[in-house]
Amino acid sequence: MSGGRPHAVSRELIAEAACELFLEQGYERTTVAHIARRVGVSRSSFFNYFESKSEVFWSGLDERIGFLDAFLAAACPSSQPAAVVADAVREAFSRFAPDALALALVNSDAMGIVPELTQEMATRQWRIATAISPYLRRTGQDALAAEVYAAAYAGAVIAALRAWALAGAGRERLDDLLRRALGVLR
Amino acid sequence: MSGGRPHAVSRELIAEAACELFLEQGYERTTVAHIARRVGVSRSSFFNYFESKSEVFWSGLDERIGFLDAFLAAACPSSQPAAVVADAVREAFSRFAPDALALALVNSDAMGIVPELTQEMATRQWRIATAISPYLRRTGQDALAAEVYAAAYAGAVIAALRAWALAGAGRERLDDLLRRALGVLR
DNA sequence: GCGTATTATTGGACTCCGTCTAACAATACG
DNA sequence: CGTATTGTTAGACGGAGTCCAATAATACGC
16 A cells, blocks of 8 residues: 655654754744755655645644644534533643744744734634634524634643743643633633 | 925725725735736735735724724723623724725635635734733733733624625624623623 | 655645835815 | 936846645555
8 A cells, every 4th residue: 555755754854853943043034845854855845745834833823723623613502601611621721732832932023923923823813713712602692702702722732832841841730720711711 | 394295095985996806806816916016006016005915804903903902001900800891892893994904805715715714803802802901911910811801802702793794885884783792791 | 676656745836915115197175 | 408306227136835746655455
């Protein structure tokens, strides 16, 4: 079944090299060509592994968001929607491991990526809300209310994530932070 | 005091032409050069009026966000922070007039801008939250709680705005929608 | 060992965005 | 009529992201 030329690199290798360069000379000044050269691969290959330069930071989180989305899409409407959502969120994101994103959040100044980071962070917050809102509506909530609550949950996730990364990304405490952030909404 | 060459066009003229083209052939397929040519001006001039192609949609809303930010930055901490924020939000956004953005929200499919729109919309939601959160912290709220509530308020604004635009952007009802959306948070 | 199907890598050409700069045009004012 | 001011313009430039055809490295059947 399986044949074909083997991979010369991996997403992880590329992400590592990219982060090094971002730290050394900043995000803007680092071109995709730089990253590729550092890993010893062509520019084209970079785009075989990542859709864009910024995606280097986001594949881990995006995976978790995808998980949350699938989970809630399959969940049955409950009379305790808040609890279902909170559990799903904790299930999805407490497994989030320190990666390029955590590094970027801590070193955003050195990398000179504050604007990019907020932009992309905002997009992820939106996606989290978009994963939650349909479930709330299925539990019978008003459309407007569902969107507002979903935004609140998403805000809680992102706030927890940021606090966790900025505190050093010790593995244990993300779940605690998520609990605290979600606890605000009760 | 005043001299110099007069303006050949205006932001409004450019935005109008841009929206026409977006409707005709979609956002992606419309280049900045197209827009400039349609208004009878050079590509360089487009960038004298707008920082980017996408900014065409957002100048109106960004102005309102700037107002909210300034207003809350100057507001005194109150024992009723929720009321202060809600009033500030209504004050800032109920004056929002139908513009390119409303058009884009309604015709997002024809323009083929769903991804761009959500991305940029998310960024604005983030900015609204960023305007609100510092005020909540000044009223003594925990950092995490402030971020969560700010995200909720921002979500309410954006949800109201979308509902308003999608319903046809009749002027009167935006304030109603804002009241309803903000009312969810009490 | 030898062809073959499969999969990855590669270089290069391409479009477009956004930046920059130096030259040029149109106005007000003295 | 000269000068300062402000806007417009063409053009070059670098980087992101797309696309494609050519090529390289593997597994497998023979």
